[in-house]
Amino acid sequence: MDKSVVHKIHVANNAAARAKGSRMPTQPIKLYYLPPSPPCRSVMMTARALDIDLELVLTNIMQGEHKTPEYLKMNPQHTIPTMDDSGFILWESRAILTYLVNAYGRTDSLYPKNPRQRALVDQRLNFDLGTLYKRYMDLYAPMLFHGQGYNDEAAEKLNEALGWLNSMLEGRVFVAGDTLTIADISIVVVFSNLEAFGFDFSAHENVAKWFERTKKSLEPYGYEEIDQAGARMLASFLKKE
Amino acid sequence: MPVDLYYVPGSAPCRAVLLTARALNLNLNLKLVDLHHGEHLKPEYLKINPQHTVPTLVDDGYPIYESRAIITYLVNKYGKGSALYPEEPKARALVDQRLYFDIGTLYQRFGDYFYPQIFGGAPADKDKLAKVEDALQLLDTFLDGQKYVAGPNLTVADLSIVAGVSSFEASDIDFKKYANVKRWYETVKSTAPGYQEANEKGLDAFKGLVNSILKK
Numbered sequence: 001m002d003k004s005v006v007h008k009i010h011v012a013n014n015a016a017a018r019a020k021g022s023r024m025p026t027q028p029i030k031l032y033y034l035p036p037s038p039p040c041r042s043v044m045m046t047a048r049a050l051d052i053d054l055e056l057v058l059t060n061i062m063q064g065e066h067k068t069p070e071y072l073k074m075n076p077q078h079t080i081p082t083m084d085d086s087g088f089i090l091w092e093s094r095a096i097l098t099y100l101v102n103a104y105g106r107t108d109s110l111y112p113k114n115p116r117q118r119a120l121v122d123q124r125l126n127f128d129l130g131t132l133y134k135r136y137m138d139l140y141a142p143m144l145f146h147g148q149g150y151n152d153e154a155a156e157k158l159n160e161a162l163g164w165l166n167s168m169l170e171g172r173v174f175v176a177g178d179t180l181t182i183a184d185i186s187i188v189v190v191f192s193n194l195e196a197f198g199f200d201f202s203a204h205e206n207v208a209k210w211f212e213r214t215k216k217s218l219e220p221y222g223y224e225e226i227d228q229a230g231a232r233m234l235a236s237f238l239k240k241e
Numbered sequence: 242m243p244v245d246l247y248y249v250p251g252s253a254p255c256r257a258v259l260l261t262a263r264a265l266n267l268n269l270n271l272k273l274v275d276l277h278h279g280e281h282l283k284p285e286y287l288k289i290n291p292q293h294t295v296p297t298l299v300d301d302g303y304p305i306y307e308s309r310a311i312i313t314y315l316v317n318k319y320g321k322g323s324a325l326y327p328e329e330p331k332a333r334a335l336v337d338q339r340l341y342f343d344i345g346t347l348y349q350r351f352g353d354y355f356y357p358q359i360f361g362g363a364p365a366d367k368d369k370l371a372k373v374e375d376a377l378q379l380l381d382t383f384l385d386g387q388k389y390v391a392g393p394n395l396t397v398a399d400l401s402i403v404a405g406v407s408s409f410e411a412s413d414i415d416f417k418k419y420a421n422v423k424r425w426y427e428t429v430k431s432t433a434p435g436y437q438e439a440n441e442k443g444l445d446a447f448k449g450l451v452n453s454i455l456k457k
Binding site for chain 2: 076077088090091092094095096098099102103115116118119120122123125126127129130131134164167168
């Protein structure tokens with residue numbers, strides 16, 4: 001379908017939803033972001049999936065735009081993404097993801113309300129921040145931002161985490177069950193990066209299959225222009241051998 | 242309907258679960274995991290938790306791990322309507338943000354600084370200590386004019402963070418020099434239900450473990 005038609009339908013749907021009294025943000029939600037930032041990409045794709053309009057505010061952390069007095073007043077932790085929903089400020093991408101579904105999800109499929117299903121999503125999100133993303137950063141941050149070389153020990157630890165994710169995916173279609181959730185959207189950005197960086201994770205078969213499946217599921221929500229494009233931008237920072 | 246908790250007393254994430262269960266008046270079947278002899282690496286444990294960490298909760302056969310997912314689950318399931326994890330999206334989001342700050346920044350930096358010393362015999366790293374201090378400064382800022390970390394009420398974010406921060410007492414980190422953190426710490430110690438039993442006891446075990454390692 002033509003993009004402008006899709007946009008018109010989207011605008012009409014949101015107007016209809018507001019008229020019906022269903023919850024939608026009263027004005028576009030501001031997102032302080034940078035395109036290559038993986039957690040920003042998760043938030044942007046989730047907003048698309050929820051039909052939420054974002055007002056994107058470019059925040060160049062390379063030039064200290066996150067450390068201005070105004071930014072620090074808003075977010076003393078000076079991180080991106082930071083969200084401003086008509087004055088309600090929130091940071092930590094995974095808290096933003098859960099908030100967006102809790103507040104504006106027309107259904108709960110992206111973050112099920114059932115306690116057991118929700119716990120599974122929450123465990124995956126915690127595994128993501130505390131283990132997977134951490135070990136990915138331990139390997140790649142020195143290379144991306146400090147011109148250092150490939151650390152085999154760090155790569156081993158990342159592979160260990162990929163092995164755990166592989167086990168978690170055993171018998172599952174998506175990371176937290178049969179349908180796409182915000183856990184997939186949070187975790188996929190790591191793999192978009194790994195793919196763009198040329199890190200081979202094909203040995204982890206469940207992971208590799210899940211990644212292709214999730215890419216397809218996220219295509220309607222801007223996978224290519226948000227996540228893949230952002231990952232490629234980041235890949236250009238890597239020191240060329 | 243048994244709710245089993247696989248745990249070790251010294252572990253801060255395990256104590257966060259104990260504190261939450263106590264605040265909900267929920268009885269847990271406590272199952273000690275013999276980490277020393279690799280009980281967590283055996284097939285039976287890997288079946289419930291392939292990442293072989295503690296704590297792991299098994300609720301009527303259903304396993305959940307990651308302490309912060311466990312504690313929010315416990316309130317969602319057994320404490321509906323409780324202020325411990327409010328349902329209103331904005332209030333809940335603030336608790337979630339504090340929990341992610343805990344796992345991703347505060348407790349992580351403490352672990353990065355301290356665990357290599359006690360479990361890996363590594364020397365203290367000044368840069369890593371500076372990062373812990375930075376995280377404590379942030380916590381102090383979050384607590385400015387706030388009784389608890391996520392607002393006027395005790396929440397699971399306080400319980401998770403206090404379990405971690407109390408562990409700092411086993412190290413050389415002086416977290417009490419941050420005025421809001423010190424005040425908050427005293428508040429939670431006196432208002433979190435069953436704090437002595439649920440946290441202080443395990444903390445003593447952790448301190449004992451650290452002392453025996455460092456004395457060698």
